[in-house]
Amino acid sequence: DIVMTQFPDSLAVSLGERATITCKSSQSVLYNSNNKNCLGWYQQKPGQPPKLLIYWASARESGVPDRFSGSGSGTDFTLTINSLQAEDVAVYYCHQCSNSPWTFGQGTKVEIK
Amino acid sequence: QVQLVQSGPEVKKPGASVKVSCKASGYTFTSHGITWVRQAPGQGLEWMGWISTYNGNTNYAQKLHDRVTLTTVTSTTTAYMELRSLRSDDTAVYYCARLSYGRNVFDYWGQGTLVTVSS
Numbered sequence: 001d002i003v004m005t006q007f008p009d010s011l012a013v014s015l016g017e018r019a020t021i022t023c024k025s026s027q028s029v030l031y032n033s034n035n036k037n038c039l040g041w042y043q044q045k046p047g048q049p050p051k052l053l054i055y056w057a058s059a060r061e062s063g064v065p066d067r068f069s070g071s072g073s074g075t076d077f078t079l080t081i082n083s084l085q086a087e088d089v090a091v092y093y094c095h096q097c098s099n100s101p102w103t104f105g106q107g108t109k110v111e112i113k
Numbered sequence: 114q115v116q117l118v119q120s121g122p123e124v125k126k127p128g129a130s131v132k133v134s135c136k137a138s139g140y141t142f143t144s145h146g147i148t149w150v151r152q153a154p155g156q157g158l159e160w161m162g163w164i165s166t167y168n169g170n171t172n173y174a175q176k177l178h179d180r181v182t183l184t185t186v187t188s189t190t191t192a193y194m195e196l197r198s199l200r201s202d203d204t205a206v207y208y209c210a211r212l213s214y215g216r217n218v219f220d221y222w223g224q225g226t227l228v229t230v231s232s
Contacts, residue, residue: 001175031217040218042158049208049222050150050158061220093158097217101174104158 002026002096006105012113019081021108023094028074031098038098041070041079044107045090053092054079086112115139117209117223124229125199133226135192135209142190143167146212148219149183149194151205159205163212164192199230 031038042050054070148163162173210219
Protein backbone atom coordinates (compact mmCIF):
# COMPACT_ATOMS: atom_id res chain seq x y z
CA ASP A 1 0.00 0.00 0.00
CA ILE A 2 1.14 3.56 -0.66
CA VAL A 3 1.64 5.37 2.63
CA MET A 4 0.81 9.08 2.64
CA THR A 5 2.52 11.16 5.33
CA GLN A 6 1.59 14.77 6.00
CA PHE A 7 3.64 17.46 7.72
CA PRO A 8 2.95 19.02 10.13
CA ASP A 9 0.16 17.34 12.08
CA SER A 10 -1.11 20.77 13.04
CA LEU A 11 -0.24 24.39 12.48
CA ALA A 12 -1.47 27.77 13.67
CA VAL A 13 -1.36 30.67 11.23
CA SER A 14 -2.36 34.30 11.66
CA LEU A 15 -5.28 35.61 9.65
CA GLY A 16 -4.08 36.81 6.26
CA GLU A 17 -0.86 34.80 6.42
CA ARG A 18 0.11 31.73 4.39
CA ALA A 19 -0.37 28.12 5.48
CA THR A 20 1.68 25.38 3.86
CA ILE A 21 1.01 21.66 4.23
CA THR A 22 3.29 18.97 2.86
CA CYS A 23 2.32 15.47 1.78
CA LYS A 24 4.85 12.77 0.99
CA SER A 25 3.99 9.43 -0.59
CA SER A 26 5.98 6.23 -0.07
CA GLN A 27 6.12 5.74 -3.84
CA SER A 28 5.26 7.64 -6.98
CA VAL A 29 1.57 8.47 -7.45
CA LEU A 30 1.88 8.87 -11.20
CA TYR A 31 -1.28 7.54 -12.83
CA ASN A 32 -0.49 5.21 -15.72
CA SER A 33 -3.46 6.17 -17.85
CA ASN A 34 -2.53 9.83 -18.31
CA ASN A 35 0.88 10.32 -16.72
CA LYS A 36 -0.53 12.77 -14.19
CA ASN A 37 0.03 12.75 -10.45
CA CYS A 38 -3.10 11.22 -8.95
CA LEU A 39 -3.11 13.32 -5.80
CA GLY A 40 -6.03 15.17 -4.29
CA TRP A 41 -6.57 17.46 -1.33
CA TYR A 42 -9.69 17.54 0.83
CA GLN A 43 -10.84 19.94 3.52
CA GLN A 44 -12.93 18.71 6.43
CA LYS A 45 -14.62 21.02 8.90
CA PRO A 46 -15.96 19.69 12.22
CA GLY A 47 -19.14 17.68 11.84
CA GLN A 48 -19.03 17.86 8.04
CA PRO A 49 -17.99 15.46 5.29
CA PRO A 50 -14.76 16.19 3.43
CA LYS A 51 -14.80 18.64 0.54
CA LEU A 52 -12.68 18.28 -2.59
CA LEU A 53 -10.26 21.17 -3.10
CA ILE A 54 -7.55 20.01 -5.53
CA TYR A 55 -7.14 17.11 -7.96
CA TRP A 56 -4.30 15.97 -10.25
CA ALA A 57 -2.06 17.61 -7.63
CA SER A 58 -2.66 21.16 -8.85
CA ALA A 59 -6.08 21.49 -10.50
CA ARG A 60 -8.51 23.50 -8.40
CA GLU A 61 -12.04 22.14 -8.10
CA SER A 62 -14.79 24.40 -9.41
CA GLY A 63 -15.92 26.91 -6.79
CA VAL A 64 -12.82 26.60 -4.61
CA PRO A 65 -11.28 30.00 -3.79
CA ASP A 66 -8.06 30.74 -5.62
CA ARG A 67 -6.18 31.22 -2.34
CA PHE A 68 -5.97 27.41 -2.32
CA SER A 69 -3.28 25.97 -4.57
CA GLY A 70 -1.59 22.61 -4.98
CA SER A 71 1.82 21.75 -6.33
CA GLY A 72 4.37 18.96 -6.50
CA SER A 73 5.06 15.76 -8.40
CA GLY A 74 6.33 12.25 -7.91
CA THR A 75 6.29 11.75 -4.16
CA ASP A 76 6.28 15.28 -2.73
CA PHE A 77 3.27 17.56 -2.75
CA THR A 78 2.18 20.81 -1.14
CA LEU A 79 -1.12 22.49 -0.39
CA THR A 80 -0.82 26.23 0.10
CA ILE A 81 -3.48 28.48 1.55
CA ASN A 82 -2.65 32.08 0.79
CA SER A 83 -4.10 34.77 3.03
CA LEU A 84 -5.73 32.43 5.54
CA GLN A 85 -9.35 33.21 6.37
CA ALA A 86 -11.30 32.25 9.49
CA GLU A 87 -13.43 29.86 7.45
CA ASP A 88 -10.32 27.88 6.45
CA VAL A 89 -10.01 26.39 9.94
CA ALA A 90 -10.29 22.69 9.21
CA VAL A 91 -8.40 19.43 8.85
CA TYR A 92 -6.80 18.92 5.45
CA TYR A 93 -6.12 15.50 3.92
CA CYS A 94 -4.08 14.46 0.93
CA HIS A 95 -5.22 11.40 -0.99
CA GLN A 96 -3.54 9.24 -3.61
CA CYS A 97 -5.64 7.64 -6.33
CA SER A 98 -2.90 6.06 -8.44
CA ASN A 99 -2.89 2.60 -6.89
CA SER A 100 -5.43 0.53 -5.00
CA PRO A 101 -5.98 0.71 -2.13
CA TRP A 102 -6.46 4.46 -2.41
CA THR A 103 -5.02 5.98 0.73
CA PHE A 104 -5.21 9.22 2.68
CA GLY A 105 -2.67 11.11 4.72
CA GLN A 106 -3.29 11.32 8.46
CA GLY A 107 -4.56 14.88 8.22
CA THR A 108 -3.24 18.33 9.14
CA LYS A 109 -5.23 20.55 11.46
CA VAL A 110 -5.10 24.25 10.58
CA GLU A 111 -5.99 26.78 13.27
CA ILE A 112 -5.84 30.52 13.70
CA LYS A 113 -2.93 31.91 15.70
CA GLN B 114 -28.12 19.75 -7.68
CA VAL B 115 -26.12 16.65 -6.89
CA GLN B 116 -27.08 15.10 -3.56
CA LEU B 117 -26.15 11.95 -1.72
CA VAL B 118 -28.43 11.24 1.23
CA GLN B 119 -27.49 8.47 3.61
CA SER B 120 -29.55 6.41 6.02
CA GLY B 121 -29.67 7.16 9.72
CA PRO B 122 -27.43 6.15 12.63
CA GLU B 123 -27.15 2.52 13.65
CA VAL B 124 -26.25 0.77 16.89
CA LYS B 125 -25.15 -2.83 16.51
CA LYS B 126 -23.75 -5.58 18.72
CA PRO B 127 -20.40 -7.21 17.99
CA GLY B 128 -20.76 -9.94 15.39
CA ALA B 129 -23.82 -8.37 13.76
CA SER B 130 -24.08 -6.84 10.29
CA VAL B 131 -25.04 -3.34 9.17
CA LYS B 132 -26.27 -2.06 5.83
CA VAL B 133 -26.02 1.65 5.07
CA SER B 134 -27.81 3.20 2.12
CA CYS B 135 -26.85 6.19 -0.02
CA LYS B 136 -29.55 7.72 -2.23
CA ALA B 137 -28.16 9.71 -5.16
CA SER B 138 -29.97 12.44 -7.08
CA GLY B 139 -29.29 15.34 -9.41
CA TYR B 140 -27.13 13.48 -11.94
CA THR B 141 -27.10 10.38 -14.14
CA PHE B 142 -26.50 7.64 -11.59
CA THR B 143 -24.69 5.26 -13.92
CA SER B 144 -22.20 7.90 -15.10
CA HIS B 145 -20.25 7.99 -11.85
CA GLY B 146 -19.04 5.36 -9.42
CA ILE B 147 -19.73 5.36 -5.70
CA THR B 148 -17.00 5.03 -3.13
CA TRP B 149 -17.20 4.48 0.62
CA VAL B 150 -14.91 6.05 3.20
CA ARG B 151 -15.08 5.68 6.96
CA GLN B 152 -13.79 7.76 9.84
CA ALA B 153 -13.40 6.44 13.37
CA PRO B 154 -14.05 8.96 16.17
CA GLY B 155 -11.30 11.59 16.21
CA GLN B 156 -9.39 9.76 13.48
CA GLY B 157 -8.56 10.19 9.81
CA LEU B 158 -10.18 8.94 6.64
CA GLU B 159 -10.06 5.30 5.55
CA TRP B 160 -11.03 4.27 2.02
CA MET B 161 -13.15 1.12 1.98
CA GLY B 162 -13.83 0.47 -1.68
CA TRP B 163 -15.77 1.57 -4.71
CA ILE B 164 -18.39 0.22 -7.05
CA SER B 165 -19.12 0.91 -10.68
CA THR B 166 -22.75 1.92 -10.95
CA TYR B 167 -22.55 1.00 -14.65
CA ASN B 168 -21.68 -2.68 -14.38
CA GLY B 169 -21.43 -3.46 -10.66
CA ASN B 170 -17.67 -4.06 -10.68
CA THR B 171 -16.13 -3.54 -7.26
CA ASN B 172 -12.73 -2.86 -5.76
CA TYR B 173 -12.33 -3.33 -2.02
CA ALA B 174 -9.60 -2.37 0.42
CA GLN B 175 -7.77 -5.59 1.24
CA LYS B 176 -8.22 -5.00 4.96
CA LEU B 177 -12.01 -5.22 4.66
CA HIS B 178 -12.58 -7.29 1.52
CA ASP B 179 -13.86 -10.37 3.35
CA ARG B 180 -16.41 -8.43 5.44
CA VAL B 181 -17.73 -5.70 3.15
CA THR B 182 -20.08 -5.82 0.17
CA LEU B 183 -20.99 -2.84 -2.01
CA THR B 184 -24.09 -2.96 -4.18
CA THR B 185 -26.28 -0.58 -6.13
CA VAL B 186 -29.89 -0.53 -7.33
CA THR B 187 -30.08 1.54 -10.49
CA SER B 188 -33.87 1.82 -10.51
CA THR B 189 -33.79 3.68 -7.20
CA THR B 190 -30.35 5.32 -7.71
CA THR B 191 -29.27 3.93 -4.36
CA ALA B 192 -25.96 2.47 -3.27
CA TYR B 193 -25.49 0.18 -0.30
CA MET B 194 -22.60 -0.76 1.95
CA GLU B 195 -22.92 -3.89 4.06
CA LEU B 196 -20.34 -4.67 6.73
CA ARG B 197 -20.47 -8.04 8.49
CA SER B 198 -18.97 -9.50 11.66
CA LEU B 199 -18.86 -6.09 13.27
CA ARG B 200 -16.23 -5.32 15.89
CA SER B 201 -15.87 -2.40 18.26
CA ASP B 202 -13.21 -0.86 16.04
CA ASP B 203 -15.76 -0.64 13.22
CA THR B 204 -17.40 2.18 15.16
CA ALA B 205 -17.14 5.10 12.77
CA VAL B 206 -18.92 7.55 10.55
CA TYR B 207 -19.41 5.94 7.15
CA TYR B 208 -19.50 8.22 4.10
CA CYS B 209 -20.53 7.52 0.56
CA ALA B 210 -19.12 9.77 -2.13
CA ARG B 211 -19.46 10.12 -5.87
CA LEU B 212 -16.42 8.98 -7.79
CA SER B 213 -15.65 11.34 -10.64
CA TYR B 214 -14.42 9.15 -13.49
CA GLY B 215 -11.44 10.57 -15.31
CA ARG B 216 -10.31 12.44 -12.20
CA ASN B 217 -10.34 9.62 -9.64
CA VAL B 218 -11.62 11.97 -6.96
CA PHE B 219 -14.65 12.09 -4.69
CA ASP B 220 -16.47 15.24 -5.71
CA TYR B 221 -19.76 14.95 -3.79
CA TRP B 222 -20.23 13.36 -0.38
CA GLY B 223 -23.11 12.08 1.68
CA GLN B 224 -23.70 13.52 5.12
CA GLY B 225 -22.29 10.44 6.85
CA THR B 226 -23.85 7.65 8.90
CA LEU B 227 -22.64 6.90 12.42
CA VAL B 228 -22.40 3.18 13.10
CA THR B 229 -21.78 2.31 16.74
CA VAL B 230 -20.73 -1.21 17.66
CA SER B 231 -21.22 -1.91 21.32
CA SER B 232 -22.28 -4.79 23.50
